[in-house]
Amino acid sequence: MIRLLPAAIAAALAAAPVVIMPEPPIAVTALAGLLLATVAIAARWRWPATAAAAVFLVDYTAALWLAGARVNIAGAAGFGLGLLYLLESLDLAGRVHRAAVDTAVIRSHLGRGTGFGAATLGAAGLLVAVAGALAAPMPPAVAPILAAAGALGVVAIIAVFVTRAAARPSTRPRP
Amino acid sequence: MTARVTPLGLSIMAVAGCALSLAVLSGRPELFVAALPLLLALVPLALRAPALDHRISHEVSRERVFEGERVTISVTVTARAPIPLIELLGPLPAGSAVVSGRHRAVMTVGAGGTARWSYELVFPGRGVHDLGAIAVRRRDRSGVRTWEDRHVDSKPLRVYPTIAPLRSLPRPAYPRASIGDYVSPAFGEGIEPADIRRFAPGDRVRQVNWRASLRLGELYVTQHHRERNADVVLMLDTLAEAGRTPETTLDWSVRAAASLATAYLARKDRVGLINYGGLIHWVKPAGGRTQYERLADALARAGVVFTYVAKDLAVVPPRVLPPRAVVIGITPLLDARFARAALDLAARGFDLVVLDVSPVAATRAALLPSPATDLACRLWTLERRARLAELHRQGIPVLEWQPPEPLELALARARRRRPRLVAAG
Numbered sequence: 001m002i003r004l005l006p007a008a009i010a011a012a013l014a015a016a017p018v019v020i021m022p023e024p025p026i027a028v029t030a031l032a033g034l035l036l037a038t039v040a041i042a043a044r045w046r047w048p049a050t051a052a053a054a055v056f057l058v059d060y061t062a063a064l065w066l067a068g069a070r071v072n073i074a075g076a077a078g079f080g081l082g083l084l085y086l087l088e089s090l091d092l093a094g095r096v097h098r099a100a101v102d103t104a105v106i107r108s109h110l111g112r113g114t115g116f117g118a119a120t121l122g123a124a125g126l127l128v129a130v131a132g133a134l135a136a137p138m139p140p141a142v143a144p145i146l147a148a149a150g151a152l153g154v155v156a157i158i159a160v161f162v163t164r165a166a167a168r169p170s171t172r173p174r175p
Numbered sequence: 176m177t178a179r180v181t182p183l184g185l186s187i188m189a190v191a192g193c194a195l196s197l198a199v200l201s202g203r204p205e206l207f208v209a210a211l212p213l214l215l216a217l218v219p220l221a222l223r224a225p226a227l228d229h230r231i232s233h234e235v236s237r238e239r240v241f242e243g244e245r246v247t248i249s250v251t252v253t254a255r256a257p258i259p260l261i262e263l264l265g266p267l268p269a270g271s272a273v274v275s276g277r278h279r280a281v282m283t284v285g286a287g288g289t290a291r292w293s294y295e296l297v298f299p300g301r302g303v304h305d306l307g308a309i310a311v312r313r314r315d316r317s318g319v320r321t322w323e324d325r326h327v328d329s330k331p332l333r334v335y336p337t338i339a340p341l342r343s344l345p346r347p348a349y350p351r352a353s354i355g356d357y358v359s360p361a362f363g364e365g366i367e368p369a370d371i372r373r374f375a376p377g378d379r380v381r382q383v384n385w386r387a388s389l390r391l392g393e394l395y396v397t398q399h400h401r402e403r404n405a406d407v408v409l410m411l412d413t414l415a416e417a418g419r420t421p422e423t424t425l426d427w428s429v430r431a432a433a434s435l436a437t438a439y440l441a442r443k444d445r446v447g448l449i450n451y452g453g454l455i456h457w458v459k460p461a462g463g464r465t466q467y468e469r470l471a472d473a474l475a476r477a478g479v480v481f482t483y484v485a486k487d488l489a490v491v492p493p494r495v496l497p498p499r500a501v502v503i504g505i506t507p508l509l510d511a512r513f514a515r516a517a518l519d520l521a522a523r524g525f526d527l528v529v530l531d532v533s534p535v536a537a538t539r540a541a542l543l544p545s546p547a548t549d550l551a552c553r554l555w556t557l558e559r560r561a562r563l564a565e566l567h568r569q570g571i572p573v574l575e576w577q578p579p580e581p582l583e584l585a586l587a588r589a590r591r592r593r594p595r596l597v598a599a600g
Contacts, residue, residue, distance in 0.1 A: 046182050046183075046186060047186075049186065050186040050189050050190060053186070053190045053193075054189070054190060054193045057190065057193055057194055057197060057206075057209070058193075058197065060205075060206075060209070061197045061200075061201050061203065061206060064201065064203045064205055064206075065201050065203065071203075071204055071205060072205060073204075073205070073208050075205070076204075076205035076206070076208035076209045077208050077209070077211065077212065079205075079209045080194070080208060080209035080210060080211055080212040080213060081212045083190055083194075083209070083212075083213065084187065084212045084213055084216055087183060087186050087187055087190065088183065088318060091181075091182075091183040091186075091318060095260075095262065095281055096281050098277060098279060099262070099277050099279040099280055099281045100276055100277040100279070100280040100281070100292050100294070101280075101281050101282075102280075102281065102282040102283055102290065104282070104283040105260065105281050105282060105283045108259065108260075108283045112259075112316060116212070116215070116216070117212075119215070120211060120212040120215055123211065123215065124208050124211050127208070127211065128204075128208070131204075144199075144202065147198065147199055147202070147207075148199050150207075154191075154195055154210075154214060155192060155195065157221075160221070
């Protein structure tokens, strides 16, 4: 039962690029992603799920690039949330497999997911508004350099997060 | 407590990195937006770790059980700060099986809340286990960071071998001086009439046999047999075993030893134990309920320790192997060293009985049925028969037992052949 949620999310993620650009190569790539997701759901194996998410992402990029459609921020945020939910729901499915599960676990996960989704959509909207305001006075030639610098900055921030998380001293529960 | 990034966190990082790379390559802003939820999910990695304020306690319903009985393990988690997700992996010793519930639990505990979880284990085989360790994995709200720990609170559990009620027991040839249930050839205090003789000064009036006195015209008294107990030493062969746990020849031997010990102790005999194997362990003969606990503990721990060294029974102190004790060797006769030790004991004048636990059925049960298996088992049975006949020729009484038939059946078969055996009840 708990595996229906990632299956539904995977189907939606596979369908999104096909809806943007209904061409055979996009559909075939979506099917490949769906196949990986099916393996991940059936075997509760994490790495096919990560690979499926990457394939969906490549498919989505290709669809956007080939279609040359207008920028759809809500759709993109939804797609990103879908990727996150796919990974989280598969992780949860693996975790509760053959375990005594408290119903509060599922309830709290659903509540947290909903809250996080709303917060992300709000943050995306805010970010796009700020970006739009900043983009107007900026010369177009600077944009790719700025994007690359931004991406590098984000990767550097991720690296810092990981390093800090790994280096933090152990914390013991109080008696 | 060890903190680390979860595999989910690593997956999110990989996908986020992929999204950012594709965004740069394609120049589509949607991909930056798509990466945003993934990056936001990673933010807790940079935040300060929440205080781990919880307490875990667990209880085991029983400390001692017999094979096949159930034990309930109850775990309680009390949290002062909220725990978004905690995974607990309860003890599941080798050889045990979960019969009710799950030995792994995933739960959420609110601030000041308590969560409970329990499951039942069954132990088909004997042994001594510690049910004291619980693996704990706590995750943060986003699921990208985890803390792992082990809650250790020693909870030993002893699984004793099952006991079969026995009515027929090998009777000791030499009773001891203490009072017991065996009818001694010597005359004295007792309830079993032995003979009559003329009244002598000092005899009690209640000993007068009035019927004989009236018939013979003078006073006669009844003499009785003394009732004595005996020393019984169970010698367990732990040199080798055959079959699949918990139905190996050693498992059956241990069950037989436990049943014999219980039956003899109920008859007020002193019972001792020698584990004859790679390591020689012993329990000094004694009587009573405490002795049963000692024997059951030793039997629960009995295991095969392989060695090439032939162990000499001379290392066993005389108080463990008292003279005139009845020694019951419980063996599958897989190792010739045990047969040599038995012959040594018989030569030293011990009252020796060998209980032969047939390994053929146990081995056959562990193998796939085939004509080759049948043939091998038949040849093995013939070879063993020749070995038992050799022991018979040496004057050692051998009781053949083929588990899983009841031990009582083997003892009763022998009772029909050997007048030394008496009913215990």
